[in-house]
Amino acid sequence: xxxxxxxxxxxxxxxxxxxxxxxxxxxxxxxxxxxxxxxxxxxxxxxxxxxxxxxxxxxxxxxxxxxxxxxxxxxxxxxxxxxxxxxxxxxxxxxxxxxxxxxxxxxxxxxxxxxxxxxxxxxxxxxxxxxxxxxxxxxxxxxxxxxxxxxxxxxxxxxxxxxxxxxxxxxxxxxxxxxxxxxxxxxxxxxxxxxxxxxxxxxxxxxxxxxxxxxxxxxxxxxxxxxxxxxxxxxxxxxxxxxxxxxxxxxxxxxxxxxxxxxxxxxxxxxxxxxxxxxxxxxxxxxxxxxxxxxxxxxxxxxxxxxxxxxxxxxxxxxxxxxxxxxxxxxxxxxxxxxxxxxxxxxxxxxxxxx
Amino acid sequence: xxxxxxxxxxxxxxxxxxxxxxxxxxxxxxxxxxxxxxxxxxxxxxxxxxxxxxxxxxxxxxxxxxxxxxxxxxxxxxxxxxxxxxxxxxxxxxxxxxxxxxxxxxxxxxxxxxxxxxxxxxxxxxxxxxxxxxxxxxxxxxxxxxxxxxxxxxxxxxxxxxxxxxxxxxxxxxxxxxxxxxxxxxxxxxxxxxxxxxxxxxxxxxxxxxxxxxxxxxxxxxxxxxxxxxxxxxxxxxxxxxxxxxxxxxxxxxxxxxxxxxxxxxxxxxxxxxxxxxxxxxxxxxxxxxxxxxxxxxxxxxxxxxxxxxxxxxxxxxxxxxxxxxxxxxxxxxxxxxxxxxxxxxxxxxxxxxx
Numbered sequence: 001x002x003x004x005x006x007x008x009x010x011x012x013x014x015x016x017x018x019x020x021x022x023x024x025x026x027x028x029x030x031x032x033x034x035x036x037x038x039x040x041x042x043x044x045x046x047x048x049x050x051x052x053x054x055x056x057x058x059x060x061x062x063x064x065x066x067x068x069x070x071x072x073x074x075x076x077x078x079x080x081x082x083x084x085x086x087x088x089x090x091x092x093x094x095x096x097x098x099x100x101x102x103x104x105x106x107x108x109x110x111x112x113x114x115x116x117x118x119x120x121x122x123x124x125x126x127x128x129x130x131x132x133x134x135x136x137x138x139x140x141x142x143x144x145x146x147x148x149x150x151x152x153x154x155x156x157x158x159x160x161x162x163x164x165x166x167x168x169x170x171x172x173x174x175x176x177x178x179x180x181x182x183x184x185x186x187x188x189x190x191x192x193x194x195x196x197x198x199x200x201x202x203x204x205x206x207x208x209x210x211x212x213x214x215x216x217x218x219x220x221x222x223x224x225x226x227x228x229x230x231x232x233x234x235x236x237x238x239x240x241x242x243x244x245x246x247x248x249x250x251x252x253x254x255x256x257x258x259x260x261x262x263x264x265x266x267x268x269x270x271x272x273x274x275x276x277x278x279x280x281x282x283x284x285x286x287x288x289x290x291x292x293x294x295x296x297x298x299x300x301x302x303x304x305x306x307x308x309x310x311x312x313x314x315x316x317x318x319x320x321x322x323x324x325x326x327x328x329x330x331x332x333x334x335x336x337x338x339x340x341x342x343x344x345x346x347x348x349x350x351x352x353x354x355x
Numbered sequence: 356x357x358x359x360x361x362x363x364x365x366x367x368x369x370x371x372x373x374x375x376x377x378x379x380x381x382x383x384x385x386x387x388x389x390x391x392x393x394x395x396x397x398x399x400x401x402x403x404x405x406x407x408x409x410x411x412x413x414x415x416x417x418x419x420x421x422x423x424x425x426x427x428x429x430x431x432x433x434x435x436x437x438x439x440x441x442x443x444x445x446x447x448x449x450x451x452x453x454x455x456x457x458x459x460x461x462x463x464x465x466x467x468x469x470x471x472x473x474x475x476x477x478x479x480x481x482x483x484x485x486x487x488x489x490x491x492x493x494x495x496x497x498x499x500x501x502x503x504x505x506x507x508x509x510x511x512x513x514x515x516x517x518x519x520x521x522x523x524x525x526x527x528x529x530x531x532x533x534x535x536x537x538x539x540x541x542x543x544x545x546x547x548x549x550x551x552x553x554x555x556x557x558x559x560x561x562x563x564x565x566x567x568x569x570x571x572x573x574x575x576x577x578x579x580x581x582x583x584x585x586x587x588x589x590x591x592x593x594x595x596x597x598x599x600x601x602x603x604x605x606x607x608x609x610x611x612x613x614x615x616x617x618x619x620x621x622x623x624x625x626x627x628x629x630x631x632x633x634x635x636x637x638x639x640x641x642x643x644x645x646x647x648x649x650x651x652x653x654x655x656x657x658x659x660x661x662x663x664x665x666x667x668x669x670x671x672x673x674x675x676x677x678x679x680x681x682x683x684x685x686x687x688x689x690x691x692x693x694x695x696x697x698x699x700x701x702x703x704x705x706x707x708x709x710x
Binding site for chain 2: 294301
């Protein structure tokens, strides 16, 4: 598959094969910081319609690629498409974020849930993937994604965004068997969902474990990592028999890198709280690393951005296996011109590390 | 000083001297989860008046001690008393948290600031300390506290709570000299503030670096830890010439424990994302450790709470140097009866580790 790509830097770096320069993409690169995204979002009327309309999802997926020399596209979607397809009644409330009309609180609630069929219940996602692949025409690879079972479960149990996870963690400590049942169902649903994305054409998959870092050290493996490993173990090859590289990102997971590396992903996403060179040494080059510029650097100016990009590149050092990214998603208030500076700086300043 | 205390477990554990059982207190133990706190808060009218009225601050400080066999009292106050005393115009907006009418954004804003005089500008805090000490009558030690320079600076620059710290980090990356000037002023102010608390009678001091964990690895030492070290270096002894033990807590600082240990505090606070036994081994018993039960355990039931307390105690293992606490402040929705279970479990189950 990667041989058909005009730019296969991302795939090569994920597989730790040599590249001419370090590939770069930006988490949430199709998002509110772009005026053209806000215009399409306006046209859609609301966020959920934007996600569910393949033509519009395709449009916003491609927008950042028209501006910046990015080495990947990432499917525009949301981690809550799966519980929405399970019938929980997703809505996005202004300034409050996602809410579910029917949260999952009891054993009976969990027993009622079934694994969605991706090609029917989530067909709009697969249609978007097919459309984006056609529009990309092999220019760069398309990344598909899903939330982690634990991360999706927090929203399903809480019914909304949370900082304290009182209900989800209450279930973890008091009714762990219920939570395990929910997580197992989600792991199966996510595996089928990602495999449908692969069949539809995504060339890389990423799992976002946004709230894994909120777990206690003693709970992380049991309630988050093990289920992500199940998903990675269950990933299909593409139609040509090629392995689809995977990226696993637990925000706030810096203390657990060694454990994360055992889950079998090709790359580990790193937030900005850890030195990427130290992470590389700790992981003994056994896995590629994606990250990890502090997103807030993009609030500064081109000179500072170039300096901070140079520091991350120097910390990683020579050789392949580095996918440049921010340590977290880009914020809505950032000036898009600064993203251009970042992308160009990565390409220019990384070349000496690949000679 | 500690010889005058009827219960000096906390002081002894902080100094890694032998104890009969592990001391325990709870971050935000005087808080909204207690109905009697909510009643006093109602009587005060608002949070700031509660902080600024020594009799009421004393009342809520003592409330949890009447319910639970805690080994310490902690001054009821707020980390934003210092910028309030600097004239930034603090208010607490319902459901949004603290806001400053006059945030600090420019070099000119910073140059206008001066170090508050604790005994005049913050006299209500010192009066509360004196009153609480009198009421405690030596039953348990009183902990004084302050926010870290970086943590307080984020509120002063943003003008409110933040998740992204776009303005504070923007200053860090683009105008670091301005931020250093602000942090130096805060370090001086906090040192004088804590020394005034010591003169007024606090027997332990704690520095809350609530947002240190949001910094990039490359920034933490320069913009947070170094200034906390200045404060610790500048702490006075008490009137009898005794050293006042100090606790330094960077939430999310688990990756930086070795660096934190160099700042000279007697104890390091640990959140729930790290195994306390692993932290003890890493720190080679060179410092006491406070923590680190996942706060969310208190949403469960007595049996689970006792089991989870037992796990933390077993992980720390035999010997002194452990102050039991949560990994973060207690949440408003927690049942106070579960706190009683926790405190009693710590005392009962820790005794075998101190024989």
